[in-house]
Amino acid sequence: MTDTVVNLRLNQQQLELMDRTIAQGVAPDRVSLVRLALREYAAVHKAGAVTETAR
Amino acid sequence: MTSRQIISEFVIEPGTGKAIELLKGQILRIEQIEGGQCADFNCFNLHDYKEFMHCGRTRTVHGFHPTTGTFMWSAPPRERAMLYILEDTVGRNDVLFPRCSAYVYEASYGFAVHTNCHDIQAEAQREYGLTPDDVHDSFNLFMCTGVDQDGHAFMTRQTSKPGDYVDLLALMDVLAVPNVCGADVMKTSNFALKPLKLTVFAATEADLAQVPSVPKLASQRTPRDFKNAAIKSDRPLRRDPTYKAEFPNTPIVLTELPISFAPDELAIFNAMKRTDIYGDDDAAALRDLLFSWWEDRFLQAHAGAPSIGSK
Numbered sequence: 001m002t003d004t005v006v007n008l009r010l011n012q013q014q015l016e017l018m019d020r021t022i023a024q025g026v027a028p029d030r031v032s033l034v035r036l037a038l039r040e041y042a043a044v045h046k047a048g049a050v051t052e053t054a055r
Numbered sequence: 056m057t058s059r060q061i062i063s064e065f066v067i068e069p070g071t072g073k074a075i076e077l078l079k080g081q082i083l084r085i086e087q088i089e090g091g092q093c094a095d096f097n098c099f100n101l102h103d104y105k106e107f108m109h110c111g112r113t114r115t116v117h118g119f120h121p122t123t124g125t126f127m128w129s130a131p132p133r134e135r136a137m138l139y140i141l142e143d144t145v146g147r148n149d150v151l152f153p154r155c156s157a158y159v160y161e162a163s164y165g166f167a168v169h170t171n172c173h174d175i176q177a178e179a180q181r182e183y184g185l186t187p188d189d190v191h192d193s194f195n196l197f198m199c200t201g202v203d204q205d206g207h208a209f210m211t212r213q214t215s216k217p218g219d220y221v222d223l224l225a226l227m228d229v230l231a232v233p234n235v236c237g238a239d240v241m242k243t244s245n246f247a248l249k250p251l252k253l254t255v256f257a258a259t260e261a262d263l264a265q266v267p268s269v270p271k272l273a274s275q276r277t278p279r280d281f282k283n284a285a286i287k288s289d290r291p292l293r294r295d296p297t298y299k300a301e302f303p304n305t306p307i308v309l310t311e312l313p314i315s316f317a318p319d320e321l322a323i324f325n326a327m328k329r330t331d332i333y334g335d336d337d338a339a340a341l342r343d344l345l346f347s348w349w350e351d352r353f354l355q356a357h358a359g360a361p362s363i364g365s366k
Binding site for chain 1: 304307308309310311312313314315316317318320321323324326327337338341342344345346347348349351352353
């Protein structure tokens with residue numbers, strides 16, 4: 001299966017917050033930060049929601 | 056606490072209030088004499104009355120019933136801790152209800168004239184040159200309130216007893232204005248008007264040591280930071296022909312950030328995204344997820360409230 005692209009649209013303030021978070025060492029770049037957010041948010045809010053069949 | 060020095064004492068009778076100069080490091084005790092009496096409260100920076108206590112900011116920081124260990128905050132753009140609630144023997148105060156007013160008693164009860172907190176506050180504040188328009192939203196001490204399932208604020212009877220008190224420690228020089236709530240035909244003060252005792256103390260070192268530190272930030276602005284620092288002195292509003300808008304951080308510009316999801320990541324996203332709100336707008340749903348995550352992980356205060364060091 002191929003990757004799917006979602007085009008986030010963020011304003012300069014939202015990007016600033018992302019960049020300050022990245023500067024703390026949370027993630028190496030913006031894309032990585034979004035991926036981290038997805039994984040951590042899912043782990044906290046809907047652990048086990050995604051099954052292997054969805055891969 | 057017994058080593059506190061008493062600076063002044065007052066009794067405010069039913070239907071009255073008192074403006075008190077409360078200097079930094081002094082404590083105002085508002086005390087029940089008979090019990091069951093609500094005290095409405097206003098507070099201004101003694102040296103700049105345009106800085107005043109803001110119930111809206113206070114309730115976002117401390118909830119609907121601020122008590123011991125919380126602050127009374129001034130309105131934006133000042134947003135400073137003005138007073139610290141050092142002790143509260145009841146623990147039931149209100150920042151939901153506005154002050155009662157003549158309009159309430161005329162509209163709902165048919166009174167041509169009735170004791171009411173707005174007019175009592177205005178009369179007490181007049182001693183310092185303030186006008187009825189300067190009375191601000193009231194911090195209601197000892198008032199027992201809540202929110203019902205329909206989202207309406209309600210008030211009910213209170214349980215304060217003689218000798219119950221709230222101690223307010225001034226963190227700056229303020230004009231503190233308590234008044235005996237004028238509501239005798241509501242549950243606010245158990246359908247009666249009773250006097251309240253006011254005592255001003257000099258705080259002890261032990262009192263001062265109880266105050267948590269709060270952040271001092273550049274965003275706590277003063278008139279020195281204002282584009283128009285002069286107080287408007289007339290009533291009509293007229294357009295300034297030289298006005299040129301200078302809204303900060305404008306224009307707001309959107310930038311696209313493509314995120315490539317592998318099938319397993321897409322599956323997680325599809326399971327998590329709020330289609331109930333965003334429908335098929337995956338970009339909006341991902342933005343929501345990103346900042347919801349950020350709130351969960353990094354926000355130290357309730358959403359919409361400034362962080363003061365504890366959640």
